[in-house]
Amino acid sequence: DAMVIQNPRYQVTQFGKPVTLSCSQTLNHNVMYWYQQKSSQAPKLLFHYYDKDFNNEADTPDNFQSRRPNTSFCFLDIRSPGLGDAAMYLCATSEPGHLLYGYTFGSGTRLTVV
Amino acid sequence: KNQVEQSPQSLIILEGKNCTLQCNYTVSPFSNLRWYKQDTGRGPVSLTIMTFSENTKSNGRYTATLDADTKQSSLHITASQLSDSASYICVVSSRNSGNTPLVFGKGTRLSVIA
Numbered sequence: 001d002a003m004v005i006q007n008p009r010y011q012v013t014q015f016g017k018p019v020t021l022s023c024s025q026t027l028n029h030n031v032m033y034w035y036q037q038k039s040s041q042a043p044k045l046l047f048h049y050y051d052k053d054f055n056n057e058a059d060t061p062d063n064f065q066s067r068r069p070n071t072s073f074c075f076l077d078i079r080s081p082g083l084g085d086a087a088m089y090l091c092a093t094s095e096p097g098h099l100l101y102g103y104t105f106g107s108g109t110r111l112t113v114v
Numbered sequence: 115k116n117q118v119e120q121s122p123q124s125l126i127i128l129e130g131k132n133c134t135l136q137c138n139y140t141v142s143p144f145s146n147l148r149w150y151k152q153d154t155g156r157g158p159v160s161l162t163i164m165t166f167s168e169n170t171k172s173n174g175r176y177t178a179t180l181d182a183d184t185k186q187s188s189l190h191i192t193a194s195q196l197s198d199s200a201s202y203i204c205v206v207s208s209r210n211s212g213n214t215p216l217v218f219g220k221g222t223r224l225s226v227i228a
Contacts, residue, residue: 004157006157040220040221040223041220042203042218042219042220042221043158043218088155090157090158091157092157103148103160103205103216104160105150105157105158105159106157107156107157108155108156108157110155
C-alpha cells in the first residue's frame, strides 16, 4: 500500500546531541511537510518542501533543519536538541492541485531528550 | 486570523452510545474541511474530507456535517466502541493553500469506557 513511513517510531537522544528523523513516501507526492506536535496541542508546521523548494516557517528555530535528497525521502535534523524539543514529529505529504486528496500523515516519531 | 476551534476539549462516553464533536472555523477563503482520528502516539488518520458544496459525508459509523454559511462542522459517532478512544482533529484548508499549511484545531479527546 502507498504510504508515508517514519523511522524510528521512538527516538531517545541526549541533550545537545544531533539527531535525525526520517520520512519516506511511496505516494510520489510533490509536497512533504514536517510538523511538531507537543502533548495535547495541535501539530505545528516547521517547514515543507514543494518538490525541491524549501519553505521554512518564520518561527521555526534555527536548530531545526531539513533535507530532501529525492522525491521519496525527507529528513528532519535537530542540531542541538533541548528538553523543549521533546515532542511527536509528524511527516505528511500532499499533491497540490488535488485538494480533495487528504494530506497523508506518517505514524510519527516520538522524540525524548534526556 | 485563520482559526479552528473544537469543542468539547474532552469527552467521556459509555460504549455503545452516540456522541457529536463540534468544530467552528474562521478560515477564509474556505476550500475543504477534514476530520482526522489520532490514536495516542500515532499520526493522524483521515476520516472525511468535505468541500464547500457538501453538507454531509459518512464513513462507517462516522458522519460529518458541514454548514459553510455558519462555518461549523460536526462529527457524529454512532454506537461507539472502545477503539474509538482517540483525539479527533478538525483541519481546515484555504482555497489559496495549495501546498501551504492546513489550520488545525486542538482536537477533542474522546474516551469510550465499558
